[in-house]
Amino acid sequence: MSAAPGTDPRPPEGQAEPEARIFVGRRLEISQISTALLAGSSVIVKGRAGIGKRTLLGKVREELAGQRICLAPSVATPKQLAADLAEQIHEAIGLEVPERLIPPRFRAVAERTGNVEFRHIRRTLSREPVADQMALLLRALDHRDDVILFVESLEVPPTQAEYLAQLSERCQLCAALDADNRRVRIQRLLWKFQLTVDLKPLVSPDVRDWVEQWLDTHPVAFESPRIRKAFIRGVARDSNGIPAAVQGLLDFALVERSVTRATLREMSHDAALTYLDMTPVLVILSVGFMALRYISRGMGMKELMVMAGVGTSMFYLLLYFGRMMRLRGR
Structure with a gap:
């Protein structure tokens, strides 16, 4: 039986919509990665911690959503990886589910329509060994050339690394990797990437644009207009173009009752630190x-x-x- 799409993308009732993250720059990187993925290559995005690798992958996924099947599971645990993939593949492709995994009360409808909603098999499927779940998912991906698997981080334990290696035989990968990663277990995966994109810090105009957009939507009080301009310049300078540092400095200003000259002197963030090779x-x-x-x-x-x-x-x-x-x- 095939599982039919049936997931409501809206947030649960009473839950607020998440705040949209401001995204600036990276137009060249997005174009480079998207072009490579559409051409059939796998792409790895490298850079220091806090440089914005995951956010960039999210933007590329949005860019390609209408042209390719984009999967983005969590790799926190093998069970979570299998569960996320099962639901996402069900929505995009449809799973060939063994009859024994369909609860008896839903089998009549499944036999009549040839489909079963994923929520009806979620529990029984989750009780299967992870290896059996992965085998089912790999069969669903056989003979497809339109699937891209986005992996937010290749900093994974050996079991997840092995499953990612198996998935890479059936679909393209677009993954993020810290520049200082030296783990042997992912070396088997690295040769599968045809393109490596090294992320660099944002340029000062992009950081200033980010801060301006953020200030338009957040109630931050400044001692004077001159202090506001100095704050924008200070974030661009003190963050060194590292997105995590930019966001940290903005969050620091948000908790201040009023941004003053003394506040500007106190601004700093660990993500922007650079270390000298001695x-x-x-x-x-x-x-x-x-x-x-x-x-x-x-x-x-x-x-x-x-x-x-x-x-x-x-x-x-x-x-x-x-x-x-x-x-x-x-």
């Missing part, structure tokens, strides 16, 4: 101490040759670290 400094200090040792003993031809070798090595080390830091900054 390795080149340590190398220079080590070489310096070595050079002082030779100088203190007096230098002959042999010592000069040693110093020349050390100096050459230090030059190439500094050149290497300089290139590495430049690549990180791009």
